Amino acid sequence: MALPINIAKFEHLKASGDLPSPKGVALAIIRLIQDESSAIGELARVIKTDPAFVGRLIKAANGLVGYNRRAIASVQEALLVLGLPAVRTLALGFSLLSSYREGSCKAFDYDRFWTGCLVQGLAMQAITQRTRVAAAEEVFCLGLLARVGELALATLYSVEYDKVLKRTLEFRDISLVTLEQQAFALNHRELGAAMLADWGLPRVFHEPAYFAEAPEEAGYSEGSREYVITRSLGMAAYVADVCLAEERERPNLMARLFAIGAEVGFDRATVNEVCDGVVQEWQAWGSLLELETRVVPSFEELATKGEELAAGLKAEAPPVKEDAAAGAPLPVGDEIGAFDADSASSRAMRVLIVDDDASMRAFVRKILEAVGHQVIEAPDGRSGMEMALEFQPHLMIVDWIMPGISGIELTRALRQTKIGRGVYILIMTSLEADERLIEAFENGVDDFMSKPINPRVLAARLRAGQRVIRLQQELDRDREEIRRFAAELAVSNRRLQEVALTDALTGFPNRRYAIERVQQEWQVSSRNRRPLSAMVIDVDMFKMYNDSHGHDIGDAVLKQVAGAVKGALRAQDVVARTGGDEFLVICPDTGLDAALACAERVRFAVENAPLLLEGRLLSSSVSIGVATRDNVMKEPDSLIKRADQALYLAKSKGRNCVMTAQASRPGPVVPP
Template identity: 75%
Template structure:
């Protein structure tokens, strides 16, 4: 059974500081919520400092109040409807949306990603209102963040992830997660689950998120809360795929939609009504969040068109060989990417060979002066924009991101110096080369200019030849800065490759090569982690020690090759019988340790019996005969007398000894089954 990313790996990524993270007001909200003495009033005051978040928060609350209730109109009402934990997670999600609308990963479609995440969130909310598996406002947040692992990889490794996304077009039969594992020794599912856990989402959310793409691999009991959430995520993801698909693809996808929805006992009529409602919500939210949406016809119409297409395909298949054989063949091929047309090289622009044109912004309230400077700049091939005052100049600088700005010192409202100071306080503005035009050359004023972040100055009236010389000097500085940025990017890429290599080496160091299970070293680290979680959350923790009965006899009678085959067979049976949250490791020659978080003694004993029966029921085929195997299992749960994880494992070892003495092929515990305190009182 697949396991989410190891905590140690995630902490290494987190320590690098490049993972997507909340900013601004969202960060203030999260920190305030973490304080035990914070009040609703304080939280409301912080929220009101961000008008955009206020609007989104009230809309989210009104989406849950129903049509027969008075609409929510204030932050305090929204907090009462949604609850503080949900508001915290909403702040996180909307902060990430605002801060990561674009990025450096060339093949990652940021707009499509975020509008798909919005559909995902609305679909989770709508499905949960029918299944009642969780609070709808909480699953809205879960849906909004359920694909965060993809954004994280695009942010951590922009160049490498662009190559992985390109490979998905070349190797359409290979899942994205497999290509990610090859490139980074982890995939977006693992990273998503770890990030959701780190942000404080409960286990019942972040573990199903790992299995959202393949919920049947989770091992969750049908009908359980985790089962419903995992399948709801899978259905929501598919609905999002339909929404962002090309118009011609949607009818084909809808037929598959009903099959997925049936796992949640949702009939086609209910699904079509639900999806039509999601379309309306999507378009309303899209306008609020400035995300691109589309007009989608009623889902009943899409379903009807899909049936007609399927019938036509079936008729063609009967009449002739070749041609369209499956629904997938109807999907239009993605257009191959072609390089954008270039500018013909710097020499064609009148620039010296090897010198690239720059993006330049002129900020001056004198139109004739802007025209003069613009002419000089365009003569040598630079790309030029103009702003008539400092306020517009600030907005254009942050949007256009010029490499060089030519700014007049004296302007109405915002002077050139004030504009420079404001820009130097932003991440984008710190990298811009700023040249100030002034009619005064007083030493004190020039010193003031340089101290406020100006890179160079030029006296009025402007001499075109002097301006061209100043531009060349500025361009040398910009070129050096670009070379430095490239060096930093090269170092960052090397560090990223080294981190991937280190993770692969760590996996080898923590993995048993025969069974593929984690080894003893991993088991000791992980039981320490789960012990700490149990101490913090006051939740139960159990473990099993499993020993293969009479293992030495297999080696003596049949040789070590057969002994290895026995261990592989037993490992496969154990893995198939465990639950999604259980962690299994091979700790010795024929000994296994299973860690069972959030599990009391009764549940652990029931799980151990499933493991024992699975091994007993899976004989090893050997030269025309079957080799029967069995295991003895000792089970223990954390109690008040245990001071550390070693005591828990020792108690399970004692129980294993009892099982061996009782005749093997059985489970035992050395503890009472009577209920009692799991942990000492606070």
């Protein structure tokens, strides 16, 4: 399944050098593991130079051996238990955690992000130890890095992402992904999956990382490995949400947690057992990594409390009386005639009553609930302010005179907030002097109600307020449609840009992209003083395939060659189709010897990948010219021309070979 990732944009971000990436010892560890000739002893020696990573590595290994076996005590044992792929990813994850503990994006909570990622990694490990769909040590790393796209956006676009995160608080009905797409034509799901793939995590991991937040989009068959990993990631993320939630919010999250757990085959007891174990590990790992953790009660206790709260809310539901003729429930107090045409449910509002008089609150509440409104109460202005920001009511009924903060002061304070500006506020007062009413309207009050309250007049005021609220909601929906259209337009533009930079036959980037990318890599090489190499690949005797077998066969040969080339290249290499039968490979951070070795792998792969067509085997081969940047070259074109010269040599030598026009390995790159 091809993920909707803007490859061109990702490669551009990667070339900028600003994406979160491993550093120091972690980078040395990753490079050693990529080198097939390196020995375990050499790897252990490098790891021991970082005592912090040694401790984390051994703890990760001990988390897998169980309680009935001898504890791991050495780096060598840990390497054998974990395996090199897991060690590489652990080094990557812990390096990012150490290097990006803080940043300049003010609205991005780095500490909460990393402790949440830790919980998600531990939860993935605990879940997978039961589902057995993958190696537990590898899914720990997957859980730790699954949200890395958010960190990357906060790092790349600190000021703009700060604004995006603040908008999620203002527009809670709009997803973070949508706002990211509008701002960057890229979202954290896409960017994170691309980074995981680029770091070498297999498809079975980086694809579920993309779909974890919206598993219904994946289309995986139920019970498949990808399905279980995706749902497990979703459950692990929700466990992190529960652990990081405020104490009073946790019980209300448990029913949803059990529903998510059922998707991976866990019953309530299993979910509670897994989560309790995750919390214990979280405390231990948090201390080791110097991350803040929280005290979380047993999950069974949270579940029981959640059920009690749900039962209490059900018991407090407004009473109904039965219509003897129709057998349908009617609201108690229907005689006030608030809704005589439409159903109460279609017109129901969230209403907050703020009054220091408990009897008045009860009286108004009874009227409102009788016609289907959802009502909460606040006994004073201060708590009314807090509840308004949390509950986000459509309408507030506020008493003018209250101890502490008056109704007018509360209204003025609310109008200074984004949420409060959209609330319809009706103030109750026994003072009807013109000056006082003018003061009320000037401070943001929408309507007033004289005391004592007349139920029929209150109903009329509510209908008037509801009309205003509906108009505002329609306006908000129109704005959302415009935002959605803008997001779709951004996606369409991005796809058009990708098509413009992609070769339709091979799926490789085209010549236009290659020219831009060479420029970028040349700048990175100049800035970092690192080597840069290039290969020009030409399909031998390609015209013969077209002349002898037709263009369809020629296209098939090109596809076969492209697949072999791509499979033989390294993760950091960039390949583009620059002509009919010609390809350009850009090799960042690569000297001449390494580029020649890579080119030989490519030549061998093409030679040993014959094409079977209509019962016939068609063999193919390529000639490759290789060049590396040296101190004589003044611009990127010089590098490509030198590789072209080498390609000419390869053809003159009889084709199906690799050549370079540079006699010896160049010295350090000195930018001109």
